[in-house]
Amino acid sequence: MSTARIAVVTSGAGFEYDVDLPLIVAALRGEGLAAQAVAWDADDVAWDGFDLAVIRSTWDYATRLDDFLAWADLTSRHTRLLNPAPMVRWNSDKRYLVELSERGVPVVPTRVLEPGDQCGEADFDRAGDVVVKPTVSAGARDTARYEPGQAAAALRHARMLLDQDRAVLIQPYLRLVAEGERALVFVRGAFSHALRKGPLLTESGVMDNFRVPHPDLAPYRPTEAELLTASAALAAVPSPQTPLFARVDLALDEHREPVVMELELIEPNLFLDTNPRGLGLLAEAVAAEAGLRAA
Known part of the structure:
Protein backbone atom coordinates (compact mmCIF):
# COMPACT_ATOMS: atom_id res chain seq x y z
CA MET A 1 0.00 0.00 0.00
CA SER A 2 1.41 3.39 -0.97
CA THR A 3 1.96 6.05 1.67
CA ALA A 4 -0.79 8.67 1.83
CA ARG A 5 0.39 12.09 0.66
CA ILE A 6 -0.73 15.04 2.74
CA ALA A 7 -0.45 18.71 1.81
CA VAL A 8 -0.25 20.98 4.84
CA VAL A 9 -1.52 24.15 3.21
CA THR A 10 0.10 27.45 4.11
CA SER A 11 1.13 30.79 2.59
CA GLY A 12 4.25 32.85 2.16
CA ALA A 13 3.75 34.36 5.61
CA GLY A 14 2.99 30.92 6.99
CA PHE A 15 6.31 29.54 5.78
CA GLU A 16 8.03 32.42 7.55
CA TYR A 17 6.08 32.79 10.78
CA ASP A 18 3.97 29.68 11.48
CA VAL A 19 5.84 27.94 14.29
CA ASP A 20 3.31 25.08 14.20
CA LEU A 21 3.98 24.29 10.55
CA PRO A 22 7.18 22.23 10.91
CA LEU A 23 5.77 20.57 14.02
CA ILE A 24 2.67 19.45 12.13
CA VAL A 25 4.66 18.14 9.17
CA ALA A 26 6.97 16.20 11.50
CA ALA A 27 4.05 14.79 13.52
CA LEU A 28 2.26 13.64 10.35
CA ARG A 29 5.43 11.97 9.11
CA GLY A 30 5.61 10.27 12.49
CA GLU A 31 2.16 8.84 11.73
CA GLY A 32 3.51 7.29 8.54
CA LEU A 33 2.20 9.99 6.20
CA ALA A 34 4.13 11.64 3.39
CA ALA A 35 3.46 15.21 4.53
CA GLN A 36 4.79 18.43 3.09
CA ALA A 37 4.00 22.12 3.50
CA VAL A 38 2.57 23.70 0.34
CA ALA A 39 1.54 27.30 -0.36
CA TRP A 40 -2.08 27.49 -1.47
CA ASP A 41 -1.26 29.89 -4.32
CA ALA A 42 1.88 28.14 -5.61
CA ASP A 43 1.77 27.86 -9.40
CA ASP A 44 3.29 24.42 -9.80
CA VAL A 45 1.27 22.30 -7.36
CA ALA A 46 -0.55 19.22 -8.68
CA TRP A 47 -3.25 18.97 -6.05
CA ASP A 48 -4.50 15.68 -7.47
CA GLY A 49 -1.18 14.20 -6.34
CA PHE A 50 -2.26 14.54 -2.71
CA ASP A 51 -4.68 12.27 -0.88
CA LEU A 52 -5.59 15.05 1.52
CA ALA A 53 -5.00 18.78 1.79
CA VAL A 54 -5.22 20.24 5.30
CA ILE A 55 -5.54 24.03 5.48
CA ARG A 56 -3.38 25.51 8.17
CA SER A 57 -1.71 28.93 7.84
CA THR A 58 -3.22 30.50 4.71
CA TRP A 59 -2.96 33.81 6.51
CA ASP A 60 -3.46 36.03 3.46
CA TYR A 61 -6.86 34.60 2.55
CA ALA A 62 -8.85 37.60 3.80
CA THR A 63 -7.04 40.05 1.53
CA ARG A 64 -7.47 37.74 -1.48
CA LEU A 65 -10.79 36.16 -0.65
CA ASP A 66 -12.16 35.59 -4.16
CA ASP A 67 -8.91 33.93 -5.25
CA PHE A 68 -8.79 31.83 -2.11
CA LEU A 69 -12.37 30.60 -2.36
CA ALA A 70 -11.85 29.77 -6.03
CA TRP A 71 -8.74 27.82 -5.02
CA ALA A 72 -10.69 25.92 -2.35
CA ASP A 73 -13.42 24.97 -4.83
CA LEU A 74 -10.92 23.90 -7.46
CA THR A 75 -8.73 21.95 -5.06
CA SER A 76 -11.77 20.11 -3.72
CA ARG A 77 -12.32 18.71 -7.20
CA HIS A 78 -8.84 17.18 -7.17
CA THR A 79 -8.38 16.00 -3.59
CA ARG A 80 -10.07 16.04 -0.18
CA LEU A 81 -9.82 19.45 1.43
CA LEU A 82 -10.13 19.92 5.19
CA ASN A 83 -11.80 21.85 6.37
CA PRO A 84 -14.07 21.43 3.31
CA ALA A 85 -14.67 24.22 0.81
CA PRO A 86 -18.35 24.92 1.70
CA MET A 87 -17.39 25.27 5.37
CA VAL A 88 -14.51 27.55 4.42
CA ARG A 89 -16.80 29.74 2.32
CA TRP A 90 -19.36 30.03 5.13
CA ASN A 91 -16.71 30.86 7.72
CA SER A 92 -14.86 33.39 5.56
CA ASP A 93 -17.39 36.15 6.30
CA LYS A 94 -18.22 37.14 9.88
CA ARG A 95 -21.88 37.43 9.01
CA VAL A 107 -22.64 35.52 20.51
CA VAL A 108 -21.49 39.08 21.01
CA PRO A 109 -24.40 41.24 19.76
CA THR A 110 -23.72 41.93 16.10
CA ARG A 111 -25.23 44.29 13.55
CA VAL A 112 -24.24 44.26 9.89
CA LEU A 113 -24.08 47.30 7.61
CA GLU A 114 -24.10 46.47 3.92
CA PRO A 115 -22.61 48.68 1.21
CA GLY A 116 -25.37 51.12 0.24
CA ASP A 117 -26.93 51.15 3.71
CA GLN A 118 -27.52 54.56 5.24
CA CYS A 119 -25.85 55.17 8.59
CA GLY A 120 -25.14 58.09 10.85
CA GLU A 121 -23.53 58.94 14.16
CA ALA A 122 -26.58 57.63 16.02
CA ASP A 123 -25.64 54.10 14.90
CA PHE A 124 -22.42 54.39 16.92
CA ASP A 125 -23.52 56.56 19.84
CA ARG A 126 -23.81 54.08 22.70
CA ALA A 127 -23.43 54.07 26.46
CA GLY A 128 -20.34 51.90 26.15
CA ASP A 129 -17.55 51.42 23.66
CA VAL A 130 -18.34 50.17 20.17
CA VAL A 131 -16.25 48.03 17.81
CA VAL A 132 -16.20 48.59 14.06
CA LYS A 133 -14.74 45.93 11.78
CA PRO A 134 -15.15 44.52 8.27
CA THR A 135 -17.05 41.27 7.90
CA VAL A 136 -14.05 39.79 6.07
CA SER A 137 -10.89 40.20 8.08
CA ALA A 138 -8.19 38.25 9.89
CA GLY A 139 -5.97 39.27 12.76
CA ALA A 140 -8.24 42.21 13.67
CA ARG A 141 -7.23 43.97 10.46
CA ASP A 142 -9.06 47.28 9.83
CA THR A 143 -10.69 46.96 13.26
CA ALA A 144 -10.95 49.54 16.05
CA ARG A 145 -13.01 50.38 19.11
CA TYR A 146 -14.48 53.77 19.93
CA GLU A 147 -15.49 55.29 23.24
CA PRO A 148 -18.69 57.25 23.83
CA GLY A 149 -18.11 60.66 22.29
CA GLN A 150 -16.17 59.17 19.36
CA ALA A 151 -19.23 58.38 17.25
CA ALA A 152 -18.06 60.64 14.43
CA ALA A 153 -14.75 58.77 14.19
CA ALA A 154 -16.56 55.41 14.27
CA LEU A 155 -18.83 56.61 11.46
CA ARG A 156 -15.84 57.67 9.36
CA HIS A 157 -14.29 54.22 9.89
CA ALA A 158 -17.49 52.46 8.81
CA ARG A 159 -17.98 54.69 5.78
CA MET A 160 -14.38 54.08 4.72
CA LEU A 161 -15.08 50.33 4.65
CA LEU A 162 -18.48 50.73 2.99
CA ASP A 163 -16.95 52.95 0.31
CA GLN A 164 -14.57 50.08 -0.42
CA ASP A 165 -17.64 47.86 -1.00
CA ARG A 166 -17.00 46.01 2.25
CA ALA A 167 -19.73 45.07 4.71
CA VAL A 168 -19.24 46.23 8.29
CA LEU A 169 -19.90 44.71 11.71
CA ILE A 170 -20.92 46.93 14.63
CA GLN A 171 -20.54 45.31 18.05
CA PRO A 172 -20.40 46.48 21.64
CA TYR A 173 -16.96 46.31 23.19
CA LEU A 174 -17.23 43.78 25.99
CA LEU A 272 0.23 23.52 19.05
CA ASP A 273 3.75 24.60 19.95
CA THR A 274 2.43 25.12 23.49
CA ASN A 275 0.46 21.87 23.65
CA PRO A 276 2.06 18.56 22.57
CA ARG A 277 -1.20 16.74 23.30
CA GLY A 278 -3.07 18.92 20.84
CA LEU A 279 -0.40 18.33 18.22
CA GLY A 280 -0.73 14.58 18.71
CA LEU A 281 -4.52 14.72 18.49
CA LEU A 282 -4.35 16.63 15.20
CA ALA A 283 -1.80 14.21 13.73
CA GLU A 284 -3.94 11.24 14.77
CA ALA A 285 -7.05 12.86 13.29
CA VAL A 286 -5.34 13.48 9.95
CA ALA A 287 -4.05 9.90 9.93
CA ALA A 288 -7.61 8.70 10.53
CA GLU A 289 -8.87 10.86 7.66
CA ALA A 290 -6.17 9.32 5.50
CA GLY A 291 -7.33 5.84 6.49
CA LEU A 292 -4.29 4.90 8.57
CA ARG A 293 -6.11 4.94 11.94
CA ALA A 294 -9.52 3.96 13.17
CA ALA A 295 -11.94 6.89 13.03
Whole structure:
Protein backbone atom coordinates (compact mmCIF):
# COMPACT_ATOMS: atom_id res chain seq x y z
CA MET A 1 0.00 0.00 0.00
CA SER A 2 1.41 3.39 -0.97
CA THR A 3 1.96 6.05 1.67
CA ALA A 4 -0.79 8.67 1.83
CA ARG A 5 0.39 12.09 0.66
CA ILE A 6 -0.73 15.04 2.74
CA ALA A 7 -0.45 18.71 1.81
CA VAL A 8 -0.25 20.98 4.84
CA VAL A 9 -1.52 24.15 3.21
CA THR A 10 0.10 27.45 4.11
CA SER A 11 1.13 30.79 2.59
CA GLY A 12 4.25 32.85 2.16
CA ALA A 13 3.75 34.36 5.61
CA GLY A 14 2.99 30.92 6.99
CA PHE A 15 6.31 29.54 5.78
CA GLU A 16 8.03 32.42 7.55
CA TYR A 17 6.08 32.79 10.78
CA ASP A 18 3.97 29.68 11.48
CA VAL A 19 5.84 27.94 14.29
CA ASP A 20 3.31 25.08 14.20
CA LEU A 21 3.98 24.29 10.55
CA PRO A 22 7.18 22.23 10.91
CA LEU A 23 5.77 20.57 14.02
CA ILE A 24 2.67 19.45 12.13
CA VAL A 25 4.66 18.14 9.17
CA ALA A 26 6.97 16.20 11.50
CA ALA A 27 4.05 14.79 13.52
CA LEU A 28 2.26 13.64 10.35
CA ARG A 29 5.43 11.97 9.11
CA GLY A 30 5.61 10.27 12.49
CA GLU A 31 2.16 8.84 11.73
CA GLY A 32 3.51 7.29 8.54
CA LEU A 33 2.20 9.99 6.20
CA ALA A 34 4.13 11.64 3.39
CA ALA A 35 3.46 15.21 4.53
CA GLN A 36 4.79 18.43 3.09
CA ALA A 37 4.00 22.12 3.50
CA VAL A 38 2.57 23.70 0.34
CA ALA A 39 1.54 27.30 -0.36
CA TRP A 40 -2.08 27.49 -1.47
CA ASP A 41 -1.26 29.89 -4.32
CA ALA A 42 1.88 28.14 -5.61
CA ASP A 43 1.77 27.86 -9.40
CA ASP A 44 3.29 24.42 -9.80
CA VAL A 45 1.27 22.30 -7.36
CA ALA A 46 -0.55 19.22 -8.68
CA TRP A 47 -3.25 18.97 -6.05
CA ASP A 48 -4.50 15.68 -7.47
CA GLY A 49 -1.18 14.20 -6.34
CA PHE A 50 -2.26 14.54 -2.71
CA ASP A 51 -4.68 12.27 -0.88
CA LEU A 52 -5.59 15.05 1.52
CA ALA A 53 -5.00 18.78 1.79
CA VAL A 54 -5.22 20.24 5.30
CA ILE A 55 -5.54 24.03 5.48
CA ARG A 56 -3.38 25.51 8.17
CA SER A 57 -1.71 28.93 7.84
CA THR A 58 -3.22 30.50 4.71
CA TRP A 59 -2.96 33.81 6.51
CA ASP A 60 -3.46 36.03 3.46
CA TYR A 61 -6.86 34.60 2.55
CA ALA A 62 -8.85 37.60 3.80
CA THR A 63 -7.04 40.05 1.53
CA ARG A 64 -7.47 37.74 -1.48
CA LEU A 65 -10.79 36.16 -0.65
CA ASP A 66 -12.16 35.59 -4.16
CA ASP A 67 -8.91 33.93 -5.25
CA PHE A 68 -8.79 31.83 -2.11
CA LEU A 69 -12.37 30.60 -2.36
CA ALA A 70 -11.85 29.77 -6.03
CA TRP A 71 -8.74 27.82 -5.02
CA ALA A 72 -10.69 25.92 -2.35
CA ASP A 73 -13.42 24.97 -4.83
CA LEU A 74 -10.92 23.90 -7.46
CA THR A 75 -8.73 21.95 -5.06
CA SER A 76 -11.77 20.11 -3.72
CA ARG A 77 -12.32 18.71 -7.20
CA HIS A 78 -8.84 17.18 -7.17
CA THR A 79 -8.38 16.00 -3.59
CA ARG A 80 -10.07 16.04 -0.18
CA LEU A 81 -9.82 19.45 1.43
CA LEU A 82 -10.13 19.92 5.19
CA ASN A 83 -11.80 21.85 6.37
CA PRO A 84 -14.07 21.43 3.31
CA ALA A 85 -14.67 24.22 0.81
CA PRO A 86 -18.35 24.92 1.70
CA MET A 87 -17.39 25.27 5.37
CA VAL A 88 -14.51 27.55 4.42
CA ARG A 89 -16.80 29.74 2.32
CA TRP A 90 -19.36 30.03 5.13
CA ASN A 91 -16.71 30.86 7.72
CA SER A 92 -14.86 33.39 5.56
CA ASP A 93 -17.39 36.15 6.30
CA LYS A 94 -18.22 37.14 9.88
CA ARG A 95 -21.88 37.43 9.01
CA TYR A 96 -21.88 33.86 10.29
CA LEU A 97 -22.14 35.37 13.79
CA VAL A 98 -25.66 36.53 12.95
CA GLU A 99 -26.52 33.01 11.78
CA LEU A 100 -25.13 31.48 14.95
CA SER A 101 -27.23 33.87 17.03
CA GLU A 102 -30.34 32.93 15.04
CA ARG A 103 -29.59 29.29 15.86
CA GLY A 104 -29.54 30.05 19.58
CA VAL A 105 -25.78 30.31 20.13
CA PRO A 106 -24.74 33.08 22.55
CA VAL A 107 -22.64 35.52 20.51
CA VAL A 108 -21.49 39.08 21.01
CA PRO A 109 -24.40 41.24 19.76
CA THR A 110 -23.72 41.93 16.10
CA ARG A 111 -25.23 44.29 13.55
CA VAL A 112 -24.24 44.26 9.89
CA LEU A 113 -24.08 47.30 7.61
CA GLU A 114 -24.10 46.47 3.92
CA PRO A 115 -22.61 48.68 1.21
CA GLY A 116 -25.37 51.12 0.24
CA ASP A 117 -26.93 51.15 3.71
CA GLN A 118 -27.52 54.56 5.24
CA CYS A 119 -25.85 55.17 8.59
CA GLY A 120 -25.14 58.09 10.85
CA GLU A 121 -23.53 58.94 14.16
CA ALA A 122 -26.58 57.63 16.02
CA ASP A 123 -25.64 54.10 14.90
CA PHE A 124 -22.42 54.39 16.92
CA ASP A 125 -23.52 56.56 19.84
CA ARG A 126 -23.81 54.08 22.70
CA ALA A 127 -23.43 54.07 26.46
CA GLY A 128 -20.34 51.90 26.15
CA ASP A 129 -17.55 51.42 23.66
CA VAL A 130 -18.34 50.17 20.17
CA VAL A 131 -16.25 48.03 17.81
CA VAL A 132 -16.20 48.59 14.06
CA LYS A 133 -14.74 45.93 11.78
CA PRO A 134 -15.15 44.52 8.27
CA THR A 135 -17.05 41.27 7.90
CA VAL A 136 -14.05 39.79 6.07
CA SER A 137 -10.89 40.20 8.08
CA ALA A 138 -8.19 38.25 9.89
CA GLY A 139 -5.97 39.27 12.76
CA ALA A 140 -8.24 42.21 13.67
CA ARG A 141 -7.23 43.97 10.46
CA ASP A 142 -9.06 47.28 9.83
CA THR A 143 -10.69 46.96 13.26
CA ALA A 144 -10.95 49.54 16.05
CA ARG A 145 -13.01 50.38 19.11
CA TYR A 146 -14.48 53.77 19.93
CA GLU A 147 -15.49 55.29 23.24
CA PRO A 148 -18.69 57.25 23.83
CA GLY A 149 -18.11 60.66 22.29
CA GLN A 150 -16.17 59.17 19.36
CA ALA A 151 -19.23 58.38 17.25
CA ALA A 152 -18.06 60.64 14.43
CA ALA A 153 -14.75 58.77 14.19
CA ALA A 154 -16.56 55.41 14.27
CA LEU A 155 -18.83 56.61 11.46
CA ARG A 156 -15.84 57.67 9.36
CA HIS A 157 -14.29 54.22 9.89
CA ALA A 158 -17.49 52.46 8.81
CA ARG A 159 -17.98 54.69 5.78
CA MET A 160 -14.38 54.08 4.72
CA LEU A 161 -15.08 50.33 4.65
CA LEU A 162 -18.48 50.73 2.99
CA ASP A 163 -16.95 52.95 0.31
CA GLN A 164 -14.57 50.08 -0.42
CA ASP A 165 -17.64 47.86 -1.00
CA ARG A 166 -17.00 46.01 2.25
CA ALA A 167 -19.73 45.07 4.71
CA VAL A 168 -19.24 46.23 8.29
CA LEU A 169 -19.90 44.71 11.71
CA ILE A 170 -20.92 46.93 14.63
CA GLN A 171 -20.54 45.31 18.05
CA PRO A 172 -20.40 46.48 21.64
CA TYR A 173 -16.96 46.31 23.19
CA LEU A 174 -17.23 43.78 25.99
CA ARG A 175 -15.76 45.36 29.12
CA LEU A 176 -14.72 42.01 30.59
CA VAL A 177 -12.48 41.24 27.63
CA ALA A 178 -9.91 42.93 29.87
CA GLU A 179 -9.86 39.59 31.72
CA GLY A 180 -8.81 37.91 28.49
CA GLU A 181 -10.35 36.12 25.54
CA ARG A 182 -10.62 32.36 25.83
CA ALA A 183 -9.43 30.40 22.79
CA LEU A 184 -10.79 26.85 22.84
CA VAL A 185 -9.30 24.39 20.34
CA PHE A 186 -11.23 21.39 19.03
CA VAL A 187 -10.08 18.45 16.92
CA ARG A 188 -12.76 16.44 15.13
CA GLY A 189 -15.35 18.05 17.39
CA ALA A 190 -13.65 17.06 20.66
CA PHE A 191 -12.11 19.61 22.99
CA SER A 192 -8.31 19.54 22.89
CA HIS A 193 -6.91 22.51 24.83
CA ALA A 194 -7.42 26.18 25.57
CA LEU A 195 -5.47 29.36 26.07
CA ARG A 196 -6.29 32.78 27.40
CA LYS A 197 -5.00 35.80 25.51
CA GLY A 198 -4.90 39.45 26.35
CA PRO A 199 -7.17 42.07 24.77
CA LEU A 200 -6.29 43.41 21.33
CA LEU A 201 -8.12 46.73 21.11
CA THR A 202 -6.37 48.36 24.02
CA GLU A 203 -6.49 51.92 22.63
CA SER A 204 -9.70 53.58 21.54
CA GLY A 205 -9.88 55.14 18.10
CA VAL A 206 -6.76 53.31 16.89
CA MET A 207 -6.76 50.99 13.86
CA ASP A 208 -3.46 49.12 14.08
CA ASN A 209 -2.96 46.44 11.44
CA PHE A 210 0.43 45.46 12.85
CA ARG A 211 -0.63 44.65 16.40
CA VAL A 212 0.41 41.33 17.94
CA PRO A 213 -2.57 39.05 17.17
CA HIS A 214 -2.38 36.91 20.33
CA PRO A 215 -0.83 38.89 23.19
CA ASP A 216 -0.04 37.48 26.63
CA LEU A 217 -0.92 33.85 25.88
CA ALA A 218 -1.30 31.53 28.85
CA PRO A 219 -2.72 28.01 29.26
CA TYR A 220 -6.33 28.08 30.37
CA ARG A 221 -8.83 25.63 31.80
CA PRO A 222 -12.27 26.52 30.45
CA THR A 223 -15.37 26.46 32.59
CA GLU A 224 -18.25 24.10 31.90
CA ALA A 225 -20.28 27.04 30.59
CA GLU A 226 -17.49 27.98 28.18
CA LEU A 227 -17.23 24.41 26.90
CA LEU A 228 -20.98 24.25 26.39
CA THR A 229 -21.04 27.55 24.49
CA ALA A 230 -18.14 26.54 22.26
CA SER A 231 -19.72 23.15 21.58
CA ALA A 232 -23.02 24.84 20.71
CA ALA A 233 -21.23 27.01 18.16
CA LEU A 234 -19.65 23.96 16.52
CA ALA A 235 -22.99 22.13 16.48
CA ALA A 236 -24.56 25.09 14.66
CA VAL A 237 -22.11 25.00 11.74
CA PRO A 238 -24.26 24.34 8.64
CA SER A 239 -22.32 21.31 7.43
CA PRO A 240 -22.84 17.55 7.56
CA GLN A 241 -19.13 17.20 8.35
CA THR A 242 -17.48 17.80 11.69
CA PRO A 243 -14.59 20.25 11.31
CA LEU A 244 -11.19 18.58 11.41
CA PHE A 245 -10.02 21.55 13.49
CA ALA A 246 -11.72 24.56 15.02
CA ARG A 247 -10.97 27.36 17.41
CA VAL A 248 -13.76 29.08 19.29
CA ASP A 249 -12.88 32.46 20.77
CA LEU A 250 -15.02 33.48 23.73
CA ALA A 251 -15.33 36.44 26.06
CA LEU A 252 -17.57 37.21 29.02
CA ASP A 253 -20.57 39.50 28.71
CA GLU A 254 -21.76 41.90 31.39
CA HIS A 255 -23.44 38.99 33.22
CA ARG A 256 -20.16 37.02 33.14
CA GLU A 257 -21.68 34.55 30.70
CA PRO A 258 -19.51 33.34 27.79
CA VAL A 259 -20.35 34.56 24.31
CA VAL A 260 -18.74 33.69 20.99
CA MET A 261 -16.43 36.36 19.60
CA GLU A 262 -15.31 34.28 16.62
CA LEU A 263 -15.59 30.71 15.36
CA GLU A 264 -12.47 30.03 13.31
CA LEU A 265 -12.55 27.14 10.82
CA ILE A 266 -10.12 28.25 8.11
CA GLU A 267 -6.61 29.03 9.34
CA PRO A 268 -6.68 29.65 13.08
CA ASN A 269 -3.52 29.45 15.10
CA LEU A 270 -4.06 26.31 17.18
CA PHE A 271 -1.09 27.05 19.47
CA LEU A 272 0.23 23.52 19.05
CA ASP A 273 3.75 24.60 19.95
CA THR A 274 2.43 25.12 23.49
CA ASN A 275 0.46 21.87 23.65
CA PRO A 276 2.06 18.56 22.57
CA ARG A 277 -1.20 16.74 23.30
CA GLY A 278 -3.07 18.92 20.84
CA LEU A 279 -0.40 18.33 18.22
CA GLY A 280 -0.73 14.58 18.71
CA LEU A 281 -4.52 14.72 18.49
CA LEU A 282 -4.35 16.63 15.20
CA ALA A 283 -1.80 14.21 13.73
CA GLU A 284 -3.94 11.24 14.77
CA ALA A 285 -7.05 12.86 13.29
CA VAL A 286 -5.34 13.48 9.95
CA ALA A 287 -4.05 9.90 9.93
CA ALA A 288 -7.61 8.70 10.53
CA GLU A 289 -8.87 10.86 7.66
CA ALA A 290 -6.17 9.32 5.50
CA GLY A 291 -7.33 5.84 6.49
CA LEU A 292 -4.29 4.90 8.57
CA ARG A 293 -6.11 4.94 11.94
CA ALA A 294 -9.52 3.96 13.17
CA ALA A 295 -11.94 6.89 13.03
